[in-house]
Ligand code: SF4
């Protein structure tokens with residue numbers, strides 16, 4: 001063959017849709033920003049420190065793990081930063097620095113890297129970290145204790161504690177608008193409900209997360225809360241309260257939608273979401289923890305492979 | 320090509336090219352300085368008499384490697400055989416490449432293909448080509464004649480499928496709709512060669528005895544084809560509805576797995592261009608030697624060209640002022656299912672419908688990132704395969720498990736999973752590799768079986784000797 005240039009010889013398809021992991025993670029971070037920024041304005045410098053530390057540590061942990069495991073560097077895909085950010089958003093602003101370092105290590109190393117990095121994680125990494133801390137050092141996550149240094153024009157009682165001890169009367173201390181605008185105590189990036197909703201809607205419209213999971217999770221929380229509320233309106237707060245407090249919204253839009261730990265087909269996604277929502281309220285209303293989101297989603301993560309067994313009948317298969 | 324829109328409400332929709340959206344008239348290229356054709360047979364010694372270097376051949380002449388063999392190429396021009404050399408064909412087959420330099424007269428004639436052939440050689444060539452039809456003209460040719468003369472017409476008809484008594488074929492699907500995006504070759508032929516297609520269908524049905532013919536046409540382009548002797552199947556605009564598997568499913572109600580060729584189910588496919596060529600050959604008494612090719616340049620601009628078979632691809636590009644350089648990509652076929660070529664010296668063969676050039680800066684990278692389980696591939700897959708699971712199993716190399724439990728053979732080879740994959744994994748490549756490997760293993764197993772029998776026979780013989 002004569003002097004031919006060297007052509008690229010590879011396999012079809014020769015074109016790509018243009019989606020990428022980087023794109024996806026950076027847009028998810030972008031979508032989290034409204035809630036984060038309002039959180040920073042509320043909780044000030046300590047919150048800033050927690051977020052910076054968490055994001056920084058997560059990136060460093062992933063970098064180190066890749067070195068140790070002799071794998072190609074992956075920090076530039078932004079996922080480590082996203083995990084760090086989401087983890088920080090769940091924490092109270094006053095959490096001690098070592099817990100942030102440790103938590104980000106749990107999220108990245110145990111939550112992600114030992115399973116082979118992104119895609120292999122059976123649980124949402126930030127959720128796994130917060131779950132382990134909730135079990136091991138619960139008092140650092142007790143928002144009523146942690147946030148006593150703050151004085152705002154709204155009740156600094158953690159809404160879910162109030163609802164637990166005083167029932168729907170306790171829940172009445174917050175108007176829906178208060179809850180939407182973030183006038184409640186809670187994690188750095190989990191109180192500004194309106195911001196989380198905005199971010200979530202953005203992610204859904206741009207196709208970065210699945211609406212099936214997010215909406216069925218919220219639906220699951222709302223329906224279950226409504227049923228409790230109807231059964232005993234005095235003891236149990238209503239659906240709106242449950243949707244707008246605690247980790248419900250950040251869970252629905254940012255945590256339950258983690259790709260690797262959630263199902264991919266329609267029915268499994270709906271079951272996964274509703275199941276998570278149901279368990280959340282169950283734990284909140286009659287369980288040991290104030291907020292059930294963490295364990296509810298972790299449980300559903302565990303069940304996700306089982307949901308995967310409900311698969312559509314493929315072309316040409318007779319079963 | 321389509322890119323991810325800002326808002327994503329549903330899965331991407333890729334649509335076939337609609338010729339009526341533009342004014343597509345093929346650019347007629349003159350006969351080149353030399354043409355190359357392949358005989359799909361290993362070169363042993365020198366070629367047979369009449370096909371050796373220095374021999375003069377006529378347009379339509381058969382070129383063979385050995386006198387006994389039934390495998391041949393058809394000379395697309397009259398001229399002198401320049402070289403005969405071994406050529407590595409697809410998948411490790413050994414072929415033979417024959418290069419012919421057309422005589423000046425031929426070249427001139429081809430500039431104005433309509434002009435009646437006055438020159439002596441050209442007239443002779445025509446005579447040679449007419450041989451076949453002349454004998455059988457009144458009844459129409461039988462299958463043996465088609466096999467004998469028309470196996471290499473544009474569109475590459477495969478007549479062998481009609482001759483296999485073990486796998487009788489009862490349905491012929493003629494593809495008037497292009498299977499890949501951006502390609503318009505078949506659509507053009509369907510629009511412009513109505514009479515030849517009609518004649519071709521008639522001839523084919525007669526020669527093969529097949530009752531049921533189906534003609535696929537993009538959307539409802541069927542107004543020219545009433546009572547054509549084939550059922551019309553309007554194919555939707557949305558990729559991949561023209562896929563053979565989906566056509567069979569939609570029009571015959573049979574969802575077939577891709578582990579066996581269609582012929583095992585009594586179905587076979589033929590390009591509309593081949594049907595038109597057969598019709599034309601018999602009615603005009605001359606073997607067609609020109610092919611329509613859709614050329615897609617680096618900017619995605621599509622041009623139809625009308626070229627002599629065997630024209631080097633470099634000549635086609637030169638005529639359209641397309642430059643292809645270092646690290647660019649040349650594709651035989653369309654963007655979703657084509658195959659990359661490594662040399663511009665390769666000729667336009669009877670089966671090349673489209674040629675696509677991609678600039679090096681435009682070639683999407685394939686990453687070694689793992690699957691993140693986003694599920695985009697599952698949602699886009701027309702076969703409802705859990706591609707994320709399938710990809711995992713294939714990565715681990717367990718092809719049989721993939722075939723048994725993860726629906727590998729439900730895949731209709733559309734390439735959409737690779738097109739959308741978030742981490743740009745080579746999902747579709749894994750699938751193709753797995754299918755290829757499994758087919759190879761199966762063939763090996765079959766070989767081993769017969770080898771076993773041989774070994775047993777030998778053992779028995781030895782036993783007897785003792
Ligand atoms: S190529 Fe991919 S998307 Fe197309 S049928 Fe096969 S698995 Fe499904």
Ligand code: SF4
Nearest residue numbers: 690691693694696740
């Ligand atoms: S599109 Fe790619 S990354 Fe997403 S699930 Fe499919 S194979 Fe995995």
